[in-house]
Amino acid sequence: MNKRPHEVFVWPLCTRIIHWIIATSFFFSFLTSFQHALFRWHLSFGLIFGVVLLFRLIWGFVGPNYATFKTFKLSYQELQDYFVQKVQNRWRKIYAGHNAASSWFTLIVLGLGSLIVLSGLLLQGTQEASGIFSSLNVRYFGFSSSLLVSHEILSYVLFTWAIIHIIGVLIEQFYHKTNMVFAMLSGYKKAEGTDATVSIIRHLFSYAVIGLSLGMLYFVASSDETFFTKSRFEKRNFQAENSSFYEKCGKCHKIYPPFMLPYDSWVRLMDGLDNHFGEQITENNITKSEQMSIKAYLLSHCAETSTHKIAVKTLESLGDMRPISMSKVPYWREVHQSIEKRVFKSLHVKNASNCFACHPDFEYGIFENTRIHIPK
Template sequence: MFKSYIWSLPSRVFHWLFAGLILLAFLSDDDKLLNYHALIGYGILILLVFRFFWGYIGPKYSRFKDFPLAFKDVKEFALNIFSSKQKYIGHNPIASYAMIGIFIVVFITIITGILALGVEEGKGLLSSLNSSFFKRMELFEHIHEFFSNLLLALIAAHLLGVFSDRLLHPAHKTLSSIFNGFKVTSEDYSIRLNIAQKLFAFIFLTLFIAFLIFNMGAKNNPLVASIHTSVDYEKQNPLFVKECASCHIIYPPHTLPSASWVTMMGDLENHFGDDASLDEQDNKNILDFLVQNSAETSKQKVSVKILDSIKNKDIIAITQSDFWKKKHEDIPKKVFAHKDVKSKANCKACHSDIEKGLIENDKIKDINAFM
């Protein structure tokens, strides 16, 4: 028996970086970590580009042409799966299909993620699509989630294959080969990298590390930058700020539909338990401003979601919307009772940028600060 060098260092480094970033992508699937989640996706895309070219110029066993994908190979492998005879030195037929499937699904997941980020959040390279497809933002999110779940299934199948091979064919050392590159074979099937392959792998690794360094901490990164900018309401309508912000925080007009603003401004004598009456001219001035900038006029995610959840309902408070309730249902009551919060209506306690017309996920304050 021989100890053959099957998996080169670049192949193994790719494998572990690929697996590690996919794990981080799932762990960062949280609204507050959205920017990091997106950048991790771009990092995985870089690795996929490397693996695509490596599949053509890399060493034997890493090349796609060495993947046994013929149906007869799959059938033969399945019928002899319990045999200790080692016919496939690199990937076996089932593992080959699993790997190709993972590569394809990961690519689609990343592309749909970039689409969802652009359409739903108005961020990233495809943020311009927000204007055209914002009413269908949930479609892209659902497609992204579907392929993410499909990826989990493929990864589970891949891991099952690895560990079943460990049980059925322990002498082959397949699992340990993922770490050290060596398999035990009947003949010496060792591979060697040429200068061009080494140089190509080094260049890509350098580019990948540079991407991580320059993007993970960069401000105004175009890969995750938002097209939604802050608003100076004092400049836009001083009366709105003077009359409304004197009693509570500034609620951006785009957080409620026009019908809600009309109802609210038409009954200021009973404004959530207070008399906030204004003279007719001031009332009209503020109402016109609110209607002109209501949820119907905005393409921000929060506006679309609130508009959908309030539709045909007589609601004049964000906290009464189904969208708000769903987003905040897991927050303990004691958070809203905290001395720095005091009320569900105090959005600024957690959303530091709300008075600038923004409710960005990465600007949400950690609720542990109020626990």
């Protein structure tokens, strides 16, 4: 017997929570993708999105009535009849479970969402050299551009479908008066059918996934390094690699990793020490043998030798340019264009060349998007 007259209990609380986690995790992952400084949050919400999608896939086979795939209306005729009835009969009776449109939309979310998560993890591994696929960076970095395009296109397509879905729900709510919006809040639909029930085991399974999602959000978003963000690149000991580079260059400024600039840029810089950013470097400062040692080291560890994202992206953006200042690199300007100029002039940063202010462990060659801290 149904608990409410003329209404059916369709969506148990656990199902409703999972539904909103799917929606919000995708939305916030999409929203945070436009800022490099929010990459940690983008990754966190993306991982949650992947976890709940996997749950929903399993739930489609073992979940309660109205949630399983066997109750979906997936034939073309059913889809056609749904839209015909929707146009011709404003006060039609609605099915307790998924109608034909929501059945197909659920499959679209599961399909596109899974591809988005997979492409995102592969992109993180190949381009960022971090996460569960970080080992792919060395051999497959060249595929990262294609993965990025695929990841973005799939995300925009799913976002478009989500907008269409929301419009459809609002039409049901305000035109057909079916209270569809409140169904995912209360769990009840104005429909014909039998109330859904959920066993204790299903409850435990679903709430464990919900707990895992919340725990993952806290774990990944609040930690500098986790299993999901660990980079294959370790801290570099530049003093051990070349003591002259570390000690002589480090006398006047912090050490900049050599893979930041290309071969020809380092040649220009080392051959122009008589005017080194307005300063004259002589043999009294750095001996000829030390200059040769530093130059050889820089050239052997330049951008062309690295699969760091900053190295590859710098080379791609330069064309024929070979600047000796990183702030002149088009890629650098592109990723920093959203940062207000006042940040660069603040007491903490002072100028655009102070990469160390926002990138912890920069002097050790660490460039992790998850570790960017822009001063307020």
